[in-house]
Amino acid sequence: MMTHDQAADATSLRDAIVRKLTYEMGKSRSGARERDWFLATALAVRNRVIDRWLEATRAAYEQGEKQVYYLSLEFLVGRLLRDNVSNLGLLEPLREALQTLGVDFDAMRQEEPDAALGNGGLGRLAACFMESLASLGIPAFGYGIRYEHGLFRQILHEGWQHEYPEDWLTFGNPWEFARPEIAHDIGFGGSVEAVRVSETEMRHVWHPAETVQAVAYDTPVVGWRGRHINTLRLWSARALDPLKLEAFNYGDHVGALADRVRQEAISKVLYPSDESPAGQELRLRQEYFFTSAALQDLVRRHLRVYGDLRSLPDKVAIQLNDTHPAIAVAELMRICVDLHGIPWDEAWEVTRGAISYTNHTLLPEALESWSVPLMERLLPRHMQIIYLINAHHLDSVRARWPGDVRLLSSVSLIEEGHGRRVRMGHLAFVGSHKVNGVSALHSELLKKTVFRDFHLLAPDRIVNKTNGVTFRRWLQQSNPGLTGLLVEAVGPGVLDDAGLLEGLAKQADDAGFRDRFASVKRSNKEALAALIRQQLDLRVDPDAMFDVQIKRIHEYKRQLLNILETVALYDAIRSQPHLDWAPRVKIFAGKAAASYHRAKLIIKLAHDVARVVNGDPTVRDRLKVAFLPNYNVSLAETIVPAADLSEQISTAGMEASGTGNMKLALNGALTMGTLDGANVEILEHVGEPNIFIFGLTTEEVEARRRDGTHGLAAVQASPRLAEVLEAIEAGVFSPDDRGRYRELMASIRGHDYFMVASDFDSYFQAQRQADLRWRDRAAWLRSAALNTARVGWFSSDRTIAEYAAEIWNVPVRR
Ligand code: 26V
Numbered sequence: 001m002m003t004h005d006q007a008a009d010a011t012s013l014r015d016a017i018v019r020k021l022t023y024e025m026g027k028s029r030s031g032a033r034e035r036d037w038f039l040a041t042a043l044a045v046r047n048r049v050i051d052r053w054l055e056a057t058r059a060a061y062e063q064g065e066k067q068v069y070y071l072s073l074e075f076l077v078g079r080l081l082r083d084n085v086s087n088l089g090l091l092e093p094l095r096e097a098l099q100t101l102g103v104d105f106d107a108m109r110q111e112e113p114d115a116a117l118g119n120g121g122l123g124r125l126a127a128c129f130m131e132s133l134a135s136l137g138i139p140a141f142g143y144g145i146r147y148e149h150g151l152f153r154q155i156l157h158e159g160w161q162h163e164y165p166e167d168w169l170t171f172g173n174p175w176e177f178a179r180p181e182i183a184h185d186i187g188f189g190g191s192v193e194a195v196r197v198s199e200t201e202m203r204h205v206w207h208p209a210e211t212v213q214a215v216a217y218d219t220p221v222v223g224w225r226g227r228h229i230n231t232l233r234l235w236s237a238r239a240l241d242p243l244k245l246e247a248f249n250y251g252d253h254v255g256a257l258a259d260r261v262r263q264e265a266i267s268k269v270l271y272p273s274d275e276s277p278a279g280q281e282l283r284l285r286q287e288y289f290f291t292s293a294a295l296q297d298l299v300r301r302h303l304r305v306y307g308d309l310r311s312l313p314d315k316v317a318i319q320l321n322d323t324h325p326a327i328a329v330a331e332l333m334r335i336c337v338d339l340h341g342i343p344w345d346e347a348w349e350v351t352r353g354a355i356s357y358t359n360h361t362l363l364p365e366a367l368e369s370w371s372v373p374l375m376e377r378l379l380p381r382h383m384q385i386i387y388l389i390n391a392h393h394l395d396s397v398r399a400r401w402p403g404d405v406r407l408l409s410s411v412s413l414i415e416e417g418h419g420r421r422v423r424m425g426h427l428a429f430v431g432s433h434k435v436n437g438v439s440a441l442h443s444e445l446l447k448k449t450v451f452r453d454f455h456l457l458a459p460d461r462i463v464n465k466t467n468g469v470t471f472r473r474w475l476q477q478s479n480p481g482l483t484g485l486l487v488e489a490v491g492p493g494v495l496d497d498a499g500l501l502e503g504l505a506k507q508a509d510d511a512g513f514r515d516r517f518a519s520v521k522r523s524n525k526e527a528l529a530a531l532i533r534q535q536l537d538l539r540v541d542p543d544a545m546f547d548v549q550i551k552r553i554h555e556y557k558r559q560l561l562n563i564l565e566t567v568a569l570y571d572a573i574r575s576q577p578h579l580d581w582a583p584r585v586k587i588f589a590g591k592a593a594a595s596y597h598r599a600k601l602i603i604k605l606a607h608d609v610a611r612v613v614n615g616d617p618t619v620r621d622r623l624k625v626a627f628l629p630n631y632n633v634s635l636a637e638t639i640v641p642a643a644d645l646s647e648q649i650s651t652a653g654m655e656a657s658g659t660g661n662m663k664l665a666l667n668g669a670l671t672m673g674t675l676d677g678a679n680v681e682i683l684e685h686v687g688e689p690n691i692f693i694f695g696l697t698t699e700e701v702e703a704r705r706r707d708g709t710h711g712l713a714a715v716q717a718s719p720r721l722a723e724v725l726e727a728i729e730a731g732v733f734s735p736d737d738r739g740r741y742r743e744l745m746a747s748i749r750g751h752d753y754f755m756v757a758s759d760f761d762s763y764f765q766a767q768r769q770a771d772l773r774w775r776d777r778a779a780w781l782r783s784a785a786l787n788t789a790r791v792g793w794f795s796s797d798r799t800i801a802e803y804a805a806e807i808w809n810v811p812v813r814r
Pocket of ligand 1: 122125322361363467656657658677
């Protein structure tokens with residue numbers, strides 16, 4: 001039943017939607033399509049946000065509150081309609097309003113394209129953080145790039161991935177406000193002039209060869225219960241001189257236009273590089289473009305209110321999401337020293353006081369560096385400043401450890417060797433007051449590996465901030481059935497305080513509660529089964545265990561291990577079809593980087609195995625394999641609530657944290673995981689009986705790599721694995737091209753860098769433990785409910801509260 005207020009909301013929403021449709025979109029009710037209704041609704045909802053948004057922004061200014069600035073090259077937001085409406089408390093009134101207009105909310109909201117301005121975990125984390133910042137009432141801006149094309153659309157042709165451009169802006173973006181008047185000039189190239197300003201003092205003046213404008217587009221970020229609203233400000237590139245009129249008139253109009261196209265290319269497309277750090281110049285341009293725009297923007301705001309840059313660290317916290325915005329260290333120094341005449345040492349205090357940096361990966365091949373010649377050409381003044389920072393930094397190291405040449409070269413900002421390069425992680429480290437990893441294990445490994453020597457220099461610098469996810473999107477919105485049950489079980493306070501989930505634990509022993517928990521899961525699984533049928537023309541049994549691995553395709557994430565286990569299980573079922581097998585549906589989704597051939601081949605293998613298994617009448621409903629195409633935030637919102645088993649099986653020491661692991665556990669999936677990333681902490685929270693842990697530890701992986709152990713020994717010790725490899729190698733799953741997987745299988749017998757062979761038996765056994773538990777329905781449901789009850793700590797509200805207290809020094813208002 002709707003309250004009186006809700007009924008009033010429904011009426012006024014209905015009127016507002018019809019007005020938008022008529023007077024802003026010029027459509028009649030009868031002619032309106034679902035997309036028109038979506039746009040009209042979004043515009044009407046947006047209106048409900050504006051007053052509070054402007055008010056929140058103004059209040060933060062006037063009260064002199066410290067502002068957080070989250071700089072990220074990626075924001076993987078997904079859809080916003082349900083999120084905004086739900087956080088504003090308008091879900092029921094809106095449903096009602098639309099119903100009276102003959103529109104079904106759930107069908108209509110599918111018209112909204114995902115804002116896919118990110119690759120995976122790092123970008124999605126930024127989106128969760130923005131939501132939590134607003135929900136905790138922390139004044140904050142997110143700064144990034146308004147890519148015209150987000151992450152590519154994945155199409156599978158017979159199991160081979162093809163990439164298609166993504167066009168989220170085609171029909172307009174109802175959430176954003178273009179701010180053509182908010183623009184900053186971003187320089188590239190040119191030369192640096194040293195000007196003597198006094199007897200003792202020089203000023204450096206950068207004369208860029210070209211200038212591009214960064215234009216602001218603002219999206220309000222609505223916090224829970226609409227209490228606070230922040231801004232996501234994304235920059236779009238605009239050629240400063242729309243047309244070089246002279247060149248145009250002199251006949252070179254093609255050349256004049258080409259220049260413009262090249263400049264505006266900066267914000268055209270997201271780099272889909274989850275595979276290797278993009279070495280392209282355009283990527284460096286993107287990084288400097290949005291970082292400089294962000295710093296100019298926040299410096300201007302700060303100066304308008306406080307008049308002096310020296311107070312910046314008291315009023316501003318700048319968080320670098322990975323090294324992509326690490327050039328901020330040099331840019332802020334340039335702004336202070338060159339543009340505002342602040343002496344170097346003071347400027348350094350300001351810079352280090354304001355900036356902090358989050359590391360998201362240990363993989364050496366993923367650590368960003370830029371060649372010195374490229375930097376000199378594109379950012380000549382920044383290169384000088386980096387040399388100066390390095391000189392001071394190395395001086396202080398020399399003073400403390402005289403004669404330690406190894407240490408000097410290890411902590412230098414410049415990597416010498418084949419071609420000199422600027423190490424962006426080192427730049428970010430020295431320019432920050434805090435550096436954090438994203439899980440307890442990852443932060444410890446940072447101290448022992450990539451930043452080992454830096455940790456020696458600055459033992460208080462590295463801290464841990466275990467990731468979290470926003471429960472509004474990943475529980476309340478995506479799983480309303482479970483949310484309803486939780487409210488019934490522990491009270492409505494659980495919507496505001498994830499800690500209250502713990503109250504659920506005692507109900508896990510109540511058979512009645514478990515049944516209700518099971519029936520919610522069952523209906524979520526029916527919805528996913530319907531999607532699988534629609535997408536893949538495959539029928540799956542909603543009573544089977546839904547075993548889910550959804551994430552970018554990467555060798556270290558080991559989808560291959562999961563596929564090999566699938567083949568082993570298939571073999572076992574075929575050879576003993578009379579046994580009582582626990583029925584499973586193996587569900588995969590994820591994109592491979594376009595140039596990552598191995599990853600694409602792994603997708604193809606999943607598809608080939610699916611074809612054979614799904615087509616084999618002897619296995620019937622006991623095993624099915626589904627690879628869902630075009631994984632994105634919206635697809636995750638359907639899969640996560642329907643999962644029974646969550647595959648988090650990366651090679652130990654390689655997954656910095658993972659956040660899908662948290663979403664799945666929250667929704668009552670049991671984790672099948674290695675002791676990697678945040679899995680370790682999930683184990684501590686849910687308890688050993690409620691999770692399946694297998695495989696080598698980080699230390700054991702390291703020892704095997706050191707000893708040069710190959711996969712062959714493990715294969716010889718495991719007849720089961722040997723049989724699986726032989727079958728795949730023989731072309732059982734690829735009769736059209738029997739050699740397709742020969743090399744892939746050989747790599748497992750060879751170096752087996754990712755320890756697929758070494759972990760295989762342990763994984764297979766853990767899966768059989770999962771089968772056993774599944775057979776004991778009460779035990780499984782009890783564990784599932786305990787997972788939901790005990791993962792409240794993984795709320796991004798907790799993570800953000802920790803950043804606020806320990807890195808940013810800002811209060812939380814709740
Ligand atoms: C880049 C590369 C490049 C070289 C090959 C391997 C590789 C693997 C990953 C990446 C992306 C690094 C940045 C990133 O997205 N990290 C993810 O950040 C999440 C949020 O902190 C975290 O949960 C994931 O574990 C981490 O992979």
